[in-house]
Amino acid sequence: MNSRKYNTNPALLLEQGKAIMSSTDESRYLFRVFAVNMVLSGTPASQVGASAGFTKAAVTGWVKTVDEHGFDALRPQRRTGRPSKLSEDQLKEIDAVIQADPRDHDLKVWDGPSLSTYIKTRYGIDIGVRQCQRLFHTLGYSHIRPQPYPKTQGASRIRM
Template identity: 40%
Template sequence: MQVAIQQEIERSEESRYDHRLHGVLLVSSGYSCTEVGQLFGQAATTVQRWVQRFERGGFEGLREGERPGRPRTLDESQWALIEADLRKTPRDFGFEAGLWDGPVLSEHLRQRYGIELGVRQCQRLFRQMGFRLRKPRPQVAQSDPVRVATVKKTAAPGKARRR
């Protein structure tokens, strides 16, 4: 039950504000920051921070501040260069791969720009730049394309499917 309540508090900025407001109210009523922290499932230092924020900024001090997150690894000029690189093929940069994917982009960034980004972060980078990952359908080694086309589930262009 306590976990569900904590999740509900974290759900919105307004509920987090109310939570901090209640904590400060309890401290102003004589409870210690440690006691409030135990009641709220928070560290005493967190409650102390709420009180300090209230003392400095009043009610507005308890509201959510800007959460900018981690700064970008790439600056604007690098971003534009990488976007241009992605419009070419990996082979243009000496890679064996014909299409860009996370591992290839990660290696490209390391070699060309000295930037270390993991595969998952590179996959996010594709989305942020508006690119999609496309993988070719695997062709069974040494298969006859004509025979493959006869058993394929999708109809060849211009042919209707049999029922």
């Protein structure tokens, strides 16, 4: 057991150290390499994982990955997500259409439902309302709608 007297709370230091280990892709990679090296040197995976806040299964998974594919396989992979249903040219055309008057397309305003309908009609691509709202944001538009103000009554109508 460690008998050192700390000036700072050791639990706080441990949390800060964990945050540093997971702050960048490179630091995560280096920590995983270090953890695998500790296991290969004879330290139990459960002890390595417990000291850094990971499970034994995670550490043994890293060891297995290194054994089967080498250390480069521990590098975090970029996840690209689902490809867009709309091409770049279609997005540019949609951007130009949104900047035009919505009445040109028999609409009152451009919003999620109206954009979804327009894309379905124009391109035959079914995109949900929420995704169209995200598309507005991606194209640089904010979610602000014109709001009617209540009519104020003139002073001549107020009787005392």
